[in-house]
Amino acid sequence: MDRSNFHRQAPGIWRAEPSGAMRVPAIIYADDALMLAMDDKVFDQVTNVAMLPGIVGAAYAMPDAHWGYGFPIGGVAAFDPEQDGVISAGGVGFDISCGVRAVLTHLSVERIQRGKEQIAERLYQSIPAGLGSKGHVHLDPAEMDRMLAGGARWAVSEGYGDAADLARIEESGCMPGADPAAVSEHAKQRQQDEIGTLGSGNHYLEVQEVAEIFDEDAAAAFGLRRGEAIVSIHCGSRGLGHQIGTDFLHEMVTAAAGFGIELPDRELACCPIRSELGQRYLGAMRAGTNCALANRQILTHLTRGAFAHVFGRVEMPLLFDVSHNTCKEETHLVAGKPQRLFVHRKGATRAFGPGNPTLPPVFSAVGQPVLIGGSMGTSSYVLAGTRKSEELAFSSACHGAGRRMSRHAAMRQWRGRAVVDALADRGIIVRSPSLRGVAEEAPLAYKNSSEVVDSADRLGLARKVARLEPMVCIKG
Amino acid sequence: MGTRWDGGWEHFEHMADIGVRGFGATKAEAFGNAACALTAAVADLDAVRPLEAVRIECTAECDDLLLYEWLNALIFAMATRKMLFSRFAVRIDGKHLEASAEGEPIDAERHAPAAEAKGATLTALRVAPDRDGWAAQCVVDV
Numbered sequence: 001m002d003r004s005n006f007h008r009q010a011p012g013i014w015r016a017e018p019s020g021a022m023r024v025p026a027i028i029y030a031d032d033a034l035m036l037a038m039d040d041k042v043f044d045q046v047t048n049v050a051m052l053p054g055i056v057g058a059a060y061a062m063p064d065a066h067w068g069y070g071f072p073i074g075g076v077a078a079f080d081p082e083q084d085g086v087i088s089a090g091g092v093g094f095d096i097s098c099g100v101r102a103v104l105t106h107l108s109v110e111r112i113q114r115g116k117e118q119i120a121e122r123l124y125q126s127i128p129a130g131l132g133s134k135g136h137v138h139l140d141p142a143e144m145d146r147m148l149a150g151g152a153r154w155a156v157s158e159g160y161g162d163a164a165d166l167a168r169i170e171e172s173g174c175m176p177g178a179d180p181a182a183v184s185e186h187a188k189q190r191q192q193d194e195i196g197t198l199g200s201g202n203h204y205l206e207v208q209e210v211a212e213i214f215d216e217d218a219a220a221a222f223g224l225r226r227g228e229a230i231v232s233i234h235c236g237s238r239g240l241g242h243q244i245g246t247d248f249l250h251e252m253v254t255a256a257a258g259f260g261i262e263l264p265d266r267e268l269a270c271c272p273i274r275s276e277l278g279q280r281y282l283g284a285m286r287a288g289t290n291c292a293l294a295n296r297q298i299l300t301h302l303t304r305g306a307f308a309h310v311f312g313r314v315e316m317p318l319l320f321d322v323s324h325n326t327c328k329e330e331t332h333l334v335a336g337k338p339q340r341l342f343v344h345r346k347g348a349t350r351a352f353g354p355g356n357p358t359l360p361p362v363f364s365a366v367g368q369p370v371l372i373g374g375s376m377g378t379s380s381y382v383l384a385g386t387r388k389s390e391e392l393a394f395s396s397a398c399h400g401a402g403r404r405m406s407r408h409a410a411m412r413q414w415r416g417r418a419v420v421d422a423l424a425d426r427g428i429i430v431r432s433p434s435l436r437g438v439a440e441e442a443p444l445a446y447k448n449s450s451e452v453v454d455s456a457d458r459l460g461l462a463r464k465v466a467r468l469e470p471m472v473c474i475k476g
Numbered sequence: 477m478g479t480r481w482d483g484g485w486e487h488f489e490h491m492a493d494i495g496v497r498g499f500g501a502t503k504a505e506a507f508g509n510a511a512c513a514l515t516a517a518v519a520d521l522d523a524v525r526p527l528e529a530v531r532i533e534c535t536a537e538c539d540d541l542l543l544y545e546w547l548n549a550l551i552f553a554m555a556t557r558k559m560l561f562s563r564f565a566v567r568i569d570g571k572h573l574e575a576s577a578e579g580e581p582i583d584a585e586r587h588a589p590a591a592e593a594k595g596a597t598l599t600a601l602r603v604a605p606d607r608d609g610w611a612a613q614c615v616v617d618v
Contacts, residue, residue, distance in 0.1 A: 039491060041491075066491050066492060067490070067491045067492065068492065069597050069598070069599050069615075069617065070598075070599075073492060090598075093617075094594040094595045094597075094617045095594060095617075130584060130589065130592075131518060131554075131582060131589035131590075131591075131592040132558045132581075132582030132584060132589060133584075134558075186552055189552075189556050190552065190555045190556055192556075194555075199592060200589070200590070200591050200592040200618075201591040201592060201594075201618050239555045239556075242551075242555075242594040242595050242617075243552065243595075245594075245595055246548045246551075246595040246596075249595075249597075249598060250536075250541065250544065250545070253541075253598060254537060254541075266598040266601070267597065267598045267599050269598070402492075403491050403492050404491075405491075406489045406490060406491055406492075406494070407493070407494055407590075407591065407618070408487060408489060408494065409489070433584045433588065433589075434588045434589055434590045435588060436519075436588055436590040437588075437589075437590035437591060440590055440591060476592070
C-alpha cells in the first residue's frame with residue numbers, strides 16, 4: 001500500500017481526508033507492517049465507499065483488509081436513512097451472513113488426542129462438505145419459508161440443537177424483518193438440498209485446542225479453559241445467499257442512476273434504504289441471514305452427534321455465533337447522540353463492548369465474543385468487544401487472516417497431498433474431498449492471523465482472550 | 477496479468493477469488509470459452525464429459541450484464557443440477573442469449589471439485605473486441 005495517500009493520525013490509524021466526491025474520510029486500522037503489505041486496491045475501494053450517499057463518520061478498513069467487491073473485504077460503513085443513506089448488496093457480499101460459530105466441548109486435549117482419528121473420520125462422514133454435496137434435510141416451499149423467517153429458532157424447533165443455544169447467537173438466533181417473499185424462487189431452489197452443508201473454499205469445521213489464555217475473566221465468562229478442545233464452524237448462507245446477492249446486485253446496478261446515485265464502481269451497486277428496492281433487499285438479506293444461522297445450527301447438531309458417537313455423552317454448549325458479512329440496523333453514538341444506522345460489515349465482525357444492552361447478560365461485563373478464524377495450519381483467536389471499538393469503527397473488528405496469495409499462485413506452489421502430509425506431521429488431521437481445494441487453501445496462502453489479531457488488540461478494536469490451535473480440520 | 481491455458485480461455489489473478497476470461501472469433505464464442513474458464517476454476521475441464529445437455533436462456537440490458545447473467549445461470553445450473561459442464565454452444569441475439577451446456581453429474585472422486593463458484597461478479601466485468609475477435613471476462617466469487 002502506498003502510504004503517501006494517508007496521514008498517520010496515530011500509531012496504526014491511517015486517515016485519508018475527503019477529496020473529490022468523498023463525503024467522509026477513509027480510515028484504515030493496521031500496524032505498519034500490515035499496512036505496507038496491504039493491497040493498493042483497498043485504498044481505491046475504501047475511498048469509493050466514502051463517496052456513497054448518507055455515509056456517517058468514515059469509511060473504515062480493518063487490519064485484515066484486502067481487495068474485495070466494491071467494498072474491501074474488511075470494510076465497515078454505516079448509513080443514515082434520514083440522510084438518504086444507502087444499502088449495498090456488494091457491501092454485504094455474496095455469502096450473506098457468512099460467519100463463525102464456536103462450540104465448547106469441555107473435553108481435554110488428551111481425550112481428543114486418544115480419539116482424534118475417529119472423530120476426524122466421523123465428522124467427515126457426518127458433515128456434508130464440498131461442491132455437489134447434499135444436506136440431510138430437504139426443504140419443501142412452506143418449510144423453506146419457515147426456515148427463512150425463523151433462522152436458528154426454526155432449526156431448534158425442528159430438533160436441531162437446544163433452546164439454550166439461541167441466547168448465544170447474534171439476534172438470539174433469528175434476524176427480525178426477514179421477508180421470505182422477497183427471496184427469488186431461484187434462490188430457494190438453490191437451497192433445497194443445501195441446508196446443513198459446509199460448502200467449500202475457505203469454509204471449514206475445526207476441532208481446536210485452547211492453547212493460550214490472555215484474559216482470564218473474559219475466558220471464564222466465555223467458558224474457555226486452557227487445555228480443552230472447542231469446535232469452530234465457518235460457513236454461511238450457502239446457495240441461497242449467493243443467489244440473493246446475484247439477483248440484487250444486477251437490480252441495484254441498473255436502478256442506481258434512477259435514484260440519482262453516481263456509482264464510483266459498479267460493484268458498489270446500492271439504493272436508498274427507504275426505497276422499495278432497498279426494503280425488498282433488506283427483507284431478502286435478512287432471510288439470507290436466517291438461512292446462515294439455521295445452517296450453522298444444523299451443522300452444530302451434526303457435530304454434537306459425531307462427538308457423542310466417539311466420546312459418549314458430552315455437553316457441548318455454544319460459546320457464540322458471529323456473522324461477518326452483514327448489514328444490521330443498530331444504534332450508535334454520532335456526535336454524542338444515539339442514532340439508528342445501517343452498518344455494513346463486509347468481512348468484519350461486530351464487536352460490542354461491555355455494557356451494550358443487546359448483549360446476552362453472561363457477556364455484559366466482558367463484551368461480545370469475537371471469533372477470528374485462521375487457516376488450516378495457523379492459530380484462530382477468540383477476542384472480546386471493547387467500548388473503544390464503538391468510537392473507532394461502530395463496534396467492529398477484523399474477521400480472519402485474509403489471503404496473501406491468489407488461489408492460482410497457491411496451486412502453483414503446493415500440492416494438496418503434500419499440504420495434508422505436512423500438517424499431519426504437525427499433528428493436524430485434514431479431511432477434504434478435494435486435494436486441489438486443500439492446495440488452494442494452504443496455510444501459507446493466508447496472512448499471519450496472529451499479526452492481524454495483535455493489530456486489532458493494540459488498536460483497541462477488540463481485545464485478545466484466547467488462542468486456538470487446529471487439531472482436526474474438515475474442509476469443503 | 478493472466479495465465480493462458482489454451483487458445484480459448486484463461487484465468488486471471490484476483491487475490492481472494494479468480495478471474496475468468498474467454499476469447500472467440502465472435503462474442504458468442506467468447507462467452508462459451510468464458511464458461512470453460514468457469515468450469516476450470518472448479519475442476520479439471522478435461523475430466524468433465526459432455527454427456528447431458530442443459531438449455532440455458534438469459535437476457536440483459538448490455539453485453540457486460542449478459543455475460544454476468546450467462547455465467548450466473550451456469551452457476552445456478554451447476555448448483556441445482558449438481559453438474560459440471562465442459563462444452564457450450566452459445567447464440568446471442570441482441571440482448572438475448574440461448575445456449576446448450578453439455579456436461580455430467582458431479583463425481584466427487586473423479587472430478588475432485590475444489591472451490592464452489594458462488595457467483596459471477598461485476599468486478600473486472602468486460603465484453604469487448606480483442607485482437608481479431610472478442611474477449612469476455614469477469615471475476616468469480618469462489
